[in-house]
Amino acid sequence: MSEPSEAIAAPRLAWQVANVVEIRAETPRAHTLVLDVPGWLGHRAGQHVDVRLVADDGYQAQRSYSIASAPENPHVELTIERLDDGEVSPYLCDVLHVGDGLELRGPIGGYFVWTSNQDGPVFLVAGGSGIVPLMAMLRHRAHAEPDRRARSPMRLLYSARTASDIIYARELAELAERGDTRVTFTLTREPATSEWKGERRRIDRAMLEAEGWPAADSARSYVCGPTPFVETAANLLVELGHDASRIRTERFGPTS
Amino acid sequence: MPDQMRLDGNAAAGQLGELFARDVTTALATCAGCHTTAPLGALAEYGQNMGVVLRCGRCDTVMLRLVRTPHAIHVDATGITVMVVPVS
Numbered sequence: 001m002s003e004p005s006e007a008i009a010a011p012r013l014a015w016q017v018a019n020v021v022e023i024r025a026e027t028p029r030a031h032t033l034v035l036d037v038p039g040w041l042g043h044r045a046g047q048h049v050d051v052r053l054v055a056d057d058g059y060q061a062q063r064s065y066s067i068a069s070a071p072e073n074p075h076v077e078l079t080i081e082r083l084d085d086g087e088v089s090p091y092l093c094d095v096l097h098v099g100d101g102l103e104l105r106g107p108i109g110g111y112f113v114w115t116s117n118q119d120g121p122v123f124l125v126a127g128g129s130g131i132v133p134l135m136a137m138l139r140h141r142a143h144a145e146p147d148r149r150a151r152s153p154m155r156l157l158y159s160a161r162t163a164s165d166i167i168y169a170r171e172l173a174e175l176a177e178r179g180d181t182r183v184t185f186t187l188t189r190e191p192a193t194s195e196w197k198g199e200r201r202r203i204d205r206a207m208l209e210a211e212g213w214p215a216a217d218s219a220r221s222y223v224c225g226p227t228p229f230v231e232t233a234a235n236l237l238v239e240l241g242h243d244a245s246r247i248r249t250e251r252f253g254p255t256s
Numbered sequence: 257m258p259d260q261m262r263l264d265g266n267a268a269a270g271q272l273g274e275l276f277a278r279d280v281t282t283a284l285a286t287c288a289g290c291h292t293t294a295p296l297g298a299l300a301e302y303g304q305n306m307g308v309v310l311r312c313g314r315c316d317t318v319m320l321r322l323v324r325t326p327h328a329i330h331v332d333a334t335g336i337t338v339m340v341v342p343v344s
Contacts, residue, residue: 013273050270064267109269111281111297227260249298251267254260 015052017101018076026079026167030129031093032068035076035102042071045140046113046133046222046250049078049106053088063088066132066224066250067107070139079167081129112222112250116144116152120220123212124156125203125233127225130252131158131167134224138175146180155182157211159203159229161189163196184211203229205236215241222248226255266297268308271322275329276341283341285310288334289317296320296339310335 022034048066055061069077082093096102114122114137124134134156141149160166166185176183186199186207199207213219221242223233230251238244265272269281281297292314299319303309307323312335319335333339 013270013277048269064270105270108273108279109266109281109297110279111266111269111295112264227262231259249264251263253263 013105015103015105018104020096020098020100020102021075023096023098027165029165030079030081030167032077032079033092033096033102035078035104037076037104040074040076043067043076043107044110044113044115045071045136047107047109047136048133049076049104050108051078051088051092052103052105053091054103061087064108066136068132068135068139070136070143072140072143079129079132079135112224112248114140114220114222116141116148118220119151121213121217122152122154123219123221123237124154125208125212125221125223125225125237126156126158127203127229127233128160128165128252128255129167130223130225130229130250131160132224133250134222135168135171137222138172138181141181142175142178149180153180155184155211155213157184157186157203157207159186159188159225162187163190163194182211203233203236205239208233208236209240212237212240212242215243218243218246220246220248222250224250225252227251227253228255261302263301264297265295265299265301265310268301268310268322269297271308271324272296274324275322275331278341278343280339280341283339285319285336285340286338287312287315287317287319288337290315291337293338 018035018037021036024032026032048064050064052062065078068079080089080092083089126134172183175181188202190196223230230249234247234249237247266281272280283296284293286293299310300313310320317335321332323330
């Protein structure tokens with residue numbers, strides 16, 4: 001099966017300056033930067049960009065951020081979770097303004113990608129900000145024709161701290177209402193007295209089994225989030241009989 | 257090495273791309289320690305502040321080390337016996 005490879009075979013590896021055209025607050029902790037990237041050749045859902053900040057004294061800090069937007073979107077959107085003790089995210093969330101420039105290179109990464117010409121069921125498992133690259137996949141799929149979407153049914157299991165931490169909450173609810181995507185949220189730190197009617201626990205074997213695909217369906221799984229979350233989920237999927245080679249992981253590092 | 261720091265090789269794709277001039281996250285690499293073959297994107301990645309360290313997911317052998325200095329990229333690939341890079 002051929003895949004669009006132009007952007008992968010000749011990636012634009014050079015650092016370039018992107019322009020911030022819009023900033024959106026998604027949750028109290030997460031902001032989306034909408035970028036105009038000159039000469040952008042497009043990307044595949046799941047890829048990321050490297051972002052570089054250079055201080056006046058020459059000190060450099062570099063981080064990778066998953067692209068949140070669909071390849072069909074002419075702008076590149078990055079959703080940044082603000083880490084209180086972060087070196088880069090506080091700048092991106094608090095200081096950066098519309099009109100500012102941002103140094104980045106990409107798109108990067110051919111391993112953790114999904115394209116809508118890949119048939120077969122898909123299970124997306126997100127922990128916290130791990131939803132970002134998976135949202136790009138969901139958004140990309142939303143642009144496909146109905147018969148194509150029908151050949152790649154998707155299920156999303158998204159673990160967040162509290163209801164107010166669910167990024168893209170309304171858009172995900174709308175996707176679920178369209179009927180061809182199952183979306184399940186589970187909250188790990190929601191106050192017991194709140195009105196939340198959904199799941200309230202860390203993901204476990206029973207939840208993955210209930211919300212995911214039967215192992216016999218040979219679904220592709222994409223698991224993204226903090227490292228401990230990803231390892232737990234990936235190991236449980238293997239325990240449930242899923243083929244390890246069809247489980248792709250993107251670890252984000254320590255739990256924030 | 258605390259496991260919380262472990263990422264996937266895909267996170268190093270940009271730095272690897274600087275060296276290889278192409279995306280190598282789907283390239284298959286065979287471990288010199290245990291001969292397991294896996295995509296680079298799936299290897300265990302450590303050393304975010306030092307460069308790139310890719311370890312075999314089975315036996316923990318360091319397969320690739322990459323350190324960027326202002327004028328050079330230092331590469332130790334002794335942990336890889338064979339690497340197969342797909343080209344379109």
